[in-house]
Amino acid sequence: MKSVQLVVVGSVGLDTIExxxxxxxxxxxxxxxxxxxxxxxxxPTGMVGVVGSDFPPQHMALYQKFGxxxxxxxxxxxxxxxxSGVYEADxxxxxxxxxxxxxxxxxMPELPDDYRDAPxxxxxxxxxxxxxxxxxxxxxxxxVAADTMDLWINIxxxxxxEVIAAVDLxxxxxxxxxxxxxxHNLVKAAKKIMGWGPEYLIVKKGEHGAMLFxxxxxxxxxxxxxxxxNDPTGAGDTFAGGFMGALAAEGKIEPxxxxxxxxxxxxxxxxxxxxxxxxxxxxxxxGEIEHRFLAFKKMISLNPSDL
Amino acid sequence: MKSVQLVVVGSVGLDTIExxxxxxxxxxxxxxxxxxxxxxxxxPTGMVGVVGSDFPPQHMALYQKFGxxxxxxxxxxxxxxxxSGVYEADxxxxxxxxxxxxxxxxxMPELPDDYRDAPxxxxxxxxxxxxxxxxxxxxxxxxVAADTMDLWINIxxxxxxEVIAAVDLxxxxxxxxxxxxxxHNLVKAAKKIMGWGPEYLIVKKGEHGAMLFxxxxxxxxxxxxxxxxNDPTGAGDTFAGGFMGALAAEGKIEPxxxxxxxxxxxxxxxxxxxxxxxxxxxxxxxGEIEHRFLAFKKMISLNPSDL
Numbered sequence: 255m256k257s258v259q260l261v262v263v264g265s266v267g268l269d270t271i272e273x274x275x276x277x278x279x280x281x282x283x284x285x286x287x288x289x290x291x292x293x294x295x296x297x298p299t300g301m302v303g304v305v306g307s308d309f310p311p312q313h314m315a316l317y318q319k320f321g322x323x324x325x326x327x328x329x330x331x332x333x334x335x336x337x338s339g340v341y342e343a344d345x346x347x348x349x350x351x352x353x354x355x356x357x358x359x360x361x362m363p364e365l366p367d368d369y370r371d372a373p374x375x376x377x378x379x380x381x382x383x384x385x386x387x388x389x390x391x392x393x394x395x396x397x398v399a400a401d402t403m404d405l406w407i408n409i410x411x412x413x414x415x416e417v418i419a420a421v422d423l424x425x426x427x428x429x430x431x432x433x434x435x436x437x438h439n440l441v442k443a444a445k446k447i448m449g450w451g452p453e454y455l456i457v458k459k460g461e462h463g464a465m466l467f468x469x470x471x472x473x474x475x476x477x478x479x480x481x482x483x484n485d486p487t488g489a490g491d492t493f494a495g496g497f498m499g500a501l502a503a504e505g506k507i508e509p510x511x512x513x514x515x516x517x518x519x520x521x522x523x524x525x526x527x528x529x530x531x532x533x534x535x536x537x538x539x540x541g542e543i544e545h546r547f548l549a550f551k552k553m554i555s556l557n558p559s560d561l
Numbered sequence: 562m563k564s565v566q567l568v569v570v571g572s573v574g575l576d577t578i579e580x581x582x583x584x585x586x587x588x589x590x591x592x593x594x595x596x597x598x599x600x601x602x603x604x605p606t607g608m609v610g611v612v613g614s615d616f617p618p619q620h621m622a623l624y625q626k627f628g629x630x631x632x633x634x635x636x637x638x639x640x641x642x643x644x645s646g647v648y649e650a651d652x653x654x655x656x657x658x659x660x661x662x663x664x665x666x667x668x669m670p671e672l673p674d675d676y677r678d679a680p681x682x683x684x685x686x687x688x689x690x691x692x693x694x695x696x697x698x699x700x701x702x703x704x705v706a707a708d709t710m711d712l713w714i715n716i717x718x719x720x721x722x723e724v725i726a727a728v729d730l731x732x733x734x735x736x737x738x739x740x741x742x743x744x745h746n747l748v749k750a751a752k753k754i755m756g757w758g759p760e761y762l763i764v765k766k767g768e769h770g771a772m773l774f775x776x777x778x779x780x781x782x783x784x785x786x787x788x789x790x791n792d793p794t795g796a797g798d799t800f801a802g803g804f805m806g807a808l809a810a811e812g813k814i815e816p817x818x819x820x821x822x823x824x825x826x827x828x829x830x831x832x833x834x835x836x837x838x839x840x841x842x843x844x845x846x847x848g849e850i851e852h853r854f855l856a857f858k859k860m861i862s863l864n865p866s867d868l
Contacts (some may be wrong), residue, residue, distance in 0.1 A: 558817070
């Protein structure tokens, strides 16, 4: 087996999700589940997280089916992290009904020895203190990305600022970027945040796509328009996992590689939201990804006949 | 003077606009003002509309400065159409405070003889009955586009459906597309609407850009990200005017020409919202448009070094 090229650290959860069309109980979720599944299409990916003794064996089998390396996934006595939420009619807004941290509440991420040399690292949404703890274990990562959320911006700004100063890329959604910068205008907010350290900032806009800010200027990708969005949960993590996987596969950190990785992230995320949990990604093939990637290129091209 | 290539029919108004930062009273507005100013950068454009006896002469002078042909602009006894509205903090939502139709209430658009042969026609937002009245006067337009609004979808659906069946392109914003189709999903809504006649549908998404639906598939353009949006009023009309002007200048109705025109529409609209009324467009140069068009191409390109 090839050595792990990308390490993802984050949460594993059992989600109970209600949409206008369906309700699913205790399905596999969590940021590392989505991000590792998405990245696994591109490079050998290692998962760092924690599950309880109640974690269903079939979910472990699913991770293995994706080819995800599980040396960094601890199983400990107790209950797995649970989250439940409900989506409004337009699927753009959701409300959290309950969060039970369980074993995730005392999670202390430790990288297996061979993960410490992995060239790519994605710190998915966990507390900035834990993200810093991971950063201390890393030896020579070529490219580190981090995600965060409004909770940490509000209650853990000091350690979050340390994370931001240390990583190459930060991902945020629109409202988080505004909250973090204290600035409504996204261009101004992005400039302010990049002034704190990261060379790259990705602002995720859900169904409106994502924007990359860097010294190279702004790059904008749309979301692939879908006839049916069945569950937007994990779309941001799927995007980030696909992005990091595609970038790690390319192996070069340069504008064209970053942009291509954004497009792959958007494409993989568009498959992810077609079904609940990892149901669509489980049956996704690299061929389908490439097919939609070509459609994506056509969708943003000024000269479609040149493609 | 070259003959008019594009005719625009719509409203001229005096707008009173309040944003979080400023309030402007009785400034030049209306769909034809924005659309004609935007189109004038690309082709000789003729305006069809009506103003009252109180219409300030300096606004007429401004239209002339843009080179807009005014044979179709009637000045009649009475007061000019007035509109006032207020924008919320995020500039994405606005509330109408007052509408005074005045002379616009009895507007019956008549095309001057030489406008009837113009190859491009844009029916900006007026009642579908008036749009149909204009269509009856047109001899052999190569490409006709129409805009509309929620009001007509709600109170004049039958004539609106006749307009939709007769035009080549329909422009709507997101919520109007959903309302018209009775379908929340935009892809499904677009399919339904195109089934009623138009070969092209543009869905405008404000700061998130615009989507073109056609037999050629979906094409998505972002809005140029700005550090300061001072007044979004007229952005959709500026986009449509820039689009129709650029398309008329290209002279060909084909996918690459349509896509390029979408990009020009987005670029000109991005200048328009930098200031109130036509203040920014008044001082805009074709060189500035080309400069931002290049930046726009880079913003959506997977391979910026190829440009």
